[in-house]
Amino acid sequence: MAKLQPVRGTKDLLPEETRRHRHVEETARRVAELYGFGEIVTPIFEFTEVFKRTLGDTSDIVTKEMYTFADRGDESLTLRPEGTAGVARAFISGGLQQQLPLKLFYRGPMFRYERPQKGRQRQFHQVGVELLGVETPQGDVEMIALAAQFLGALGLGERVTLELNSLGDAESRAAYRDTLVAYLSGHRDKLSEDSRERLERNPLRVLDSKDEGDKRVVADAPLLSDSLNAASKAFFDQLLAGLDAVGVAYNLNPRLVRGLDYYCHTAFEFTTTDLGAQGTVLAGGRYDGLIGQMGGPPTSGIGWAAGVERLALMLADIPDPARPVAVIPVGEAAQGVALTLTQQLRAAGVAADLGFSGNLKKRMKRANGVNARIAVMLGDDELARGAATLRDLDSGEQSEVPLDQVAARLMEKDA
């Protein structure tokens, strides 16, 4: 088979890598639970419509990045490019309005057809949280504090910066939209084709264009913050006061936008300079208009998602998995005893490795290879006495222990 290799932009994760991923995911879940979040698992594919409606026809994701296919029943389905749409769909189809406010955590693979590079894949993983049904800035404060605590728990607190902006309410954005369109129209000839199209359909999206020419035009564009009305300013001030109160530091970044209509008020990103071009590790915002726009009961929401691969790349050493003990039969007679003892240890909750074959030297090498803490040596002499020799592989200390006490002894040392 010519194609016996992973698809471009996808990766096999081997145990060393899955340990790092799991550390990121379990840290996120644990911290989210401290804030009262429970886990939701939605399908990894949805009707294409679910993403078109939530992400908008003009977004990069919808226009260029979705894995969309017709299934055998000719339904148009899409592998999820992000998590919020599925959660919002689940909220609506599951009739979860009665349970508001809802705090949901999710994790799992996402799919986007992008140009693969360091920290950017076609199948990647996210952890994320959504808070539904909270209209006040208190919700925004908690969500950002949760993000900061999560990154702190990973040991990355000093290496990331929180960038923060307000998009204001619908009235403020409508006012800004007019100002922006007037400005961009004056520079139409310098904009990319994509952005000229966005100028007609969704001008705010020009602001997060990655095209260099667009960026130059955008650099001098009027600021959204100058169009905020009093209510929007008050909301933002309460958010900032809340973050100050809980000690979360931020940089105000008036250029940070999310160019979709249902985004409002808070937009934020945690960025790092340690990953080159892929510097955003966590991004989120408030989306009060989204669920209504999807056809559900108008419900406010705020959420964020973090890229597991990018965070895993930043992690230094993570805790070792439980170090096993290595059971080492010396000679034929000990084989059967070794198997029984190994199973007893595992049944008692002690991680135990039994090399499948080989002489003493080979087995000792294997014990080192699996980073064993103790070798349980079963030689003919010991066996004749109904005992085993326990050798601490770090200190070299040895002692003889009756076979029926080995498990108990190793459980003590496990603690």
Ligand code: ATP
């Ligand atoms: P970028 O600007 O890097 O394309 P984005 O705005 O598309 O990011 P979001 O949709 O906000 O990203 O997703 C949240 C997080 O998921 C990102 O900050 C990033 O850490 C991660 N992420 C997004 N796309 C990818 C990808 N293709 N590969 C790996 N991680 C990704």
Ligand code: MG
């Ligand atoms: Mg992207």
